[in-house]
Amino acid sequence: MNNYEFHWNVVFDAFPQLLAGAFTTLHVSVLSMLVGIVIAVLLALGKMSNSKVFYHIANVWVEIARNTPALFLIYMAYFGLGAYGIHLSPYFAVFSALVFINAGYLAETFRGGFQSIPTTQYSAAKSLGMNNIKVYRYVILPQMFRRIYHPMTNQFVWSILMSSLGILVGMDELSGETQRLQSTSFRTLEFFMVAAVMYFVMTKLVLFISSLIAKRVFKGEIS
Amino acid sequence: MNLFTPLSWNDTGFILTGILNTVYISVVAIIVGSLLGLLVGFIRAESNKSVNMFLGAFLDILRSVPLIIQLILFTTFIGAMGYPLDPFVAGSIILSLYTMAFMSEVFRSGFDSVPENMVKAARSLGMTYMQTVRYVRVPIGMRAVFPSWLGVALSVIKDSALVSVIGYMELLRTAEQLISRTQQPLMILIGVGLFYFMISYPLSRYGKYVERKMEI
Numbered sequence: 066m067n068n069y070e071f072h073w074n075v076v077f078d079a080f081p082q083l084l085a086g087a088f089t090t091l092h093v094s095v096l097s098m099l100v101g102i103v104i105a106v107l108l109a110l111g112k113m114s115n116s117k118v119f120y121h122i123a124n125v126w127v128e129i130a131r132n133t134p135a136l137f138l139i140y141m142a143y144f145g146l147g148a149y150g151i152h153l154s155p156y157f158a159v160f161s162a163l164v165f166i167n168a169g170y171l172a173e174t175f176r177g178g179f180q181s182i183p184t185t186q187y188s189a190a191k192s193l194g195m196n197n198i199k200v201y202r203y204v205i206l207p208q209m210f211r212r213i214y215h216p217m218t219n220q221f222v223w224s225i226l227m228s229s230l231g232i233l234v235g236m237d238e239l240s241g242e243t244q245r246l247q248s249t250s251f252r253t254l255e256f257f258m259v260a261a262v263m264y265f266v267m268t269k270l271v272l273f274i275s276s277l278i279a280k281r282v283f284k285g286e287i288s
Numbered sequence: 289m290n291l292f293t294p295l296s297w298n299d300t301g302f303i304l305t306g307i308l309n310t311v312y313i314s315v316v317a318i319i320v321g322s323l324l325g326l327l328v329g330f331i332r333a334e335s336n337k338s339v340n341m342f343l344g345a346f347l348d349i350l351r352s353v354p355l356i357i358q359l360i361l362f363t364t365f366i367g368a369m370g371y372p373l374d375p376f377v378a379g380s381i382i383l384s385l386y387t388m389a390f391m392s393e394v395f396r397s398g399f400d401s402v403p404e405n406m407v408k409a410a411r412s413l414g415m416t417y418m419q420t421v422r423y424v425r426v427p428i429g430m431r432a433v434f435p436s437w438l439g440v441a442l443s444v445i446k447d448s449a450l451v452s453v454i455g456y457m458e459l460l461r462t463a464e465q466l467i468s469r470t471q472q473p474l475m476i477l478i479g480v481g482l483f484y485f486m487i488s489y490p491l492s493r494y495g496k497y498v499e500r501k502m503e504i
Contacts, residue, residue, distance in 0.1 A: 069368040128485075128489060129481075131492065132442075132446075132485045132488035132489045133481050133484045133485055133488070134446040134447070134449040134450075134484055136449045136450060137449065137460060137477070137480060137481050140460070140464070140477055141477050144467060144473040144477065145473050145474050145477045145478075147473060148472070148473050148474040149474075226352070226354045226355075227354075229354035229356050229357060230354075230356060230450075232356060232453075233356075233453065240354065240356065240357060254361070254368055257357055257361045260357055261353045261357050261358070264352065264353050264354055264357060265352050265353055268352040269352065
């Protein structure tokens with residue numbers, strides 16, 4: 066069968082459902098990113114703290130997140146926790162795995178960004194008579210934010226791409242929705258081609274918006 | 289009647305096949321992807337804007353479409369065209385291309401990191417163009433990007449878990465089948481996670497160590 070006939074009508078009819086799936090993808094990525102950032106700040110503080118307990122908790126979290134496949138963590142949340150009687154919905158399983166990964170990766174980004182600022186700047190600001198809050202507000206954090214902005218954008222794009230693993234636990238995000246739709250119409254190729262284009266557009270859109278924000282906020286002071 | 293049989297020592301062989309298959313496809317993808325990435329990275333470092341834009345767009349597609357979608361799309365495509373491939377072959381092709389997309393960027397920055405004056409000096413010593421590539425640009429440029437290369441290679445090992453969707457019996461898929469037979473997800477999954485961790489963690493530590501050493 067070398068002459069495959071493309072039938073696009075089924076796909077166009079199902080387009081609203083695909084869009085809804087894309088919305089869920091964005092939804093889970095944004096939420097997991099926001100929660101991930103909060104936890105990442107705590108983990109970064111933990112990795113820099115003098116307390117052994119906090120350091121080890123943060124360290125174990127970061128290393129597990131960075132050194133195991135995303136799919137493994139999703140399975141762990143979906144099947145693994147089920148063994149304890151905690152049955153997560155597919156959405157929540159993917160969400161929690163993404164939060165875990167985002168937090169782990171971002172913690173290292175935050176720590177690196179923080180440590181890349183020379184401590185002499187802190188002393189200099191102090192000697193100018195700034196108090197601690199002012200030092201962070203006007204000197205340390207703005208510079209740090211500039212350095213972690215691009216890695217954060219990348220992590221967000223990664224979350225969008227990783228959420229496609231939801232297909233394997235039956236989540237209703239873009240790829241899961243595509244899988245469901247193609248299983249009733251058997252237009253696998255068409256559906257997944259459209260899904261691929263949608264993922265591409267989504268990631269490009271995110272990068273574009275992020276560069277617009279960067280231009281406005283940093284006024285060209287970012288590489 | 290009990291439908292599920294508990295985990296036994298007889299399953300070690302089954303798990304071992306999964307481990308070997310994971311290692312196998314990862315090694316193939318890393319080698320092929322690195323070689324292709326080296327070539328593409330070199331072309332990108334050397335060529336003009338229009339070629340670069342064209343290549344860049346292609347690599348961009350590979351990088352911004354989820355691997356799982358690429359795998360499904362590719363297997364369906366070759367199936368529809370009438371040339372179905374073995375899951376291992378299809379998986380290696382896509383995983384290698386995916387690796388190439390990331391490696392080419394790594395190697396390109398490696399080529400760019402070699403100072404131009406060094407290449408000029410080599411030329412003035414009578415080296416041919418190919419000799420400067422072979423003896424100056426590749427060794428010096430590649431050494432500079434070794435930590436990033438290692439990072440990409442490690443992510444390929446982790447991404448190889450996704451090849452299970454097209455039916456390749458790698459570690460996570462064997463684990464999944466064992467889980468559905470034994471109904472002991474926790475123990476099996478923790479074992480699988482430990483395996484990935486034991487490969488990835490020491491190597492990532494080594495990468496960080498090399499990176500720190502290079503900074504000094």
